[in-house]
Amino acid sequence: MKTVSFTLNGKPTRVTTDENRLLLWVLRDDLGLTGTKFGCGQASCGSCTVVINSDAVRACATAVGDVEGKTVTTIEGVATDGRLHPLQDAFIKHAAFQCGFCTSGMIMGAYAKLLKDPKTPPAEVLKELEDHLCRCGAHVRIVDAVTTAAAAMKGGAR
């Protein structure tokens, strides 16, 4: 057992648990943040993507001990001050989902790219999403949403 301290969605957070446990299940089971989804358990589908510092990371393959002292952002922390992120606005505008189960991971993968550089071209953002699976086939709309959001962020939106 160890106490792991990190910043979660802007708030200082401490979890006392086995540091080898997986971030995904600590988020979901211990901290009640269920927006991060379990899809495959082996970093093959992207459903559990969260952002650590500014990198998109698969929470199902990350030990909670690894986030000590770091900043973790989940889908619940993307909207700030009651305002949706441009990616969220764009996913709504383009209805870029159907069942919604991959949506958190899709948004977080794109969010990380745009967090690093708000001027990232949409094609680069989509490269990041290549390993994110969507079974409903919402891809064409996710492309539109990412393109819209990237344009908005290039223009200074956040």
Added chain:
Amino acid sequence: MSPFNNDLEVPDGWGFVQTIDRRDFLKLTTTGLLVMFFVEPLIGRGSRELPQGGRGGGTPADLNAFLHIGVDGRVTCLVGKVELGQGAMTSLPQLAAEELNVPLGSVDIVMGDTDLCPFDSGTFGSLSIRQFGPVLRSAAAEAKGVLLEMAAERLQVPVAELSVENGTVVHKTDRTKRVTYGQLTEGKRIERRLAGRPALEAVSAFTIVGKTTPRRDALEKVTGKAKYAGDVIPTGALHARIVRPPAHGATLATLDTTAAEKMPGVRIVHDRELVAVLHAHRDEADKALGLVKATYTPSASTLTDATIFDHLVNVAPAGDTPFRGGDLAMGEKLATMVFSETYRKGYVAHAAMETHSAVAAVENGKATVWAGTQTPFPLKSQVAAALGLTADKVRVITPYVGGGFGGKSASQQGVEAARLAMAAGVPVRVVWSREEEFYFDTFDPAAVHTIRSGIDAAKKIVFWDLVAVGSGSRGVEHIYDIPNHRTVVRGGWNGNPAGMHPFGIGPWRAPGANANAWARESQIDVMAAKAGMDPVEFRLHNLADARMRRVLQAAVKAFGWTSQPGPSGRGMGVACGIDAGTYAVNMAQVKVDKATGRIQVVRLLSVQDMGVVVNPEGAKQQTEGCLTMGMGYSLAEEVHFKDGEVLDTNFDTYQLPRFSWLPKIETVLLDSPELAAQGAGEPAIVPMGAVLANAVFDAIGARVHQLPMTPARVLAAIKG
């Protein structure tokens, strides 16, 4: 944090009411207007074709629709359908609002809650709009009729002098005479059994139906707030990981749980054949499961994904001949060219992103199961039977479902959660691993089609003799003008001999119709090429069905198809299909790398006549999904197995379509106001196998006779 706290949640605006406590609901209904409908049992396409096995069941002549109009004038639709991404929670309220003449924003919907919603056999078959839609419309129209009668009494005027505007009944000439639905229902509970059919709003008068409507689930799904079954965490709930055999047909020989039991916080639960390790944290339950030592006697199955096709042909039942006409021998005599081809297709997984998940709590002799299911009512019966409870002691609640595609028609995980919760005395969460998902999936069955057909000197198809093994009868009928024909269907969803399939099979988005269209539309192309005719022209030359001709001609225009016999080298393909009452034509353009055998789809077009389109944007989303998902089973998706073991256990080997696959996608929905709303969730996927096979042939002059068209199969086809 328990998202389902039994509070009545009525979100602002237009909400998806995920939870209403039954007691609160009864309170609500005693102060509102409850319209009850007794409608004839609806006989759907699914009634014969879908697997029964205690989960399809019959469709009893029970209450088929509830519609609640509250004191505040808000309308709540209570429907047994579930929201699994297809958008029914957005489109069904459109129908209710249209008929009731209330603002769309004043309509809420409760879905898939067996305590609150009327019986429904399940969300499949593209039936939510096509079959349940008319029921809901009738309910709403009748409610409006009842309210108009009440308003006439209240205002002391004849009904004929009244009209409804935005939920307010207004006198047509004296507009000071008005009363709202809310004022009419206040403090009253009215139950009516309805006899005649109410007059429905004319399509031409629609103001809400047919208009693109934003999805109601959008905000929750982009903020992570949308709750799926695995997100329901009752106080004290434990995750369960169940000890599973390595192969279908393997049986447990020895079991040693001592090492797992020593882990802090672990409980081992036995319930007859179910053995599970329980822990509050999923990853620790996983770890404990890894400590369980179990040995098995091997499966007796010797089948593999290579030997399955001969096996199916050998063991499939003699079958039925659902379609026949003319005289085959005579037809063959008329033929100047005869074609004999065999088409094969492997097993395909549903692979919804949400694995089968359920949470169960048993308290005071009542079981509550939150499940990601397409069939909450059949699951309720299964849970009741498994727990030895009467049906009224079981409630199934369906939160958002993370994709179904037919795979969540089977809800084994709900029964497992309920049994373990009862045995353990605590709420239990069962969230299948991806490996369990691939093991227990009810796969789209492998199929073998043999077709003999012929054309005469005038390039007319003169005979058609099809034997479909494994894929059932949905969409198996040829759609062309063929005088002499026979269609034999050997094996489908029911009546297969034991051991025909080495694991579970079940409905997969347009069950069987994908395989049936792939074989038919490939064969049509084979004949067109040998006839030296453009494949569109050849179809039109042999097609009498005016509705399909219209769709095909619209596709030609939308795609910019120009006539050229195949193989033209352009990589263009066409295929037709009829499914769920909708006529669909797909066109495709592909590039084939002859060195690697890799296919890149460049362009996809879908043109459909689906009757009245309730939510055009929603229908487009479904169509795009069909085209994208359809690339998967056509190009890459195939379940590998050996001796009862499913070798594909996760997404490292089982390949789904990805962003890099994405072609330009175009969707056309033809204006068809004279026809009632038909299915939208499945039809456009049906022609996908054939449209891509035909486009590949057009590109390289070689035909692939087996789905999926992997690079290896493309290379083999090129070699001949």
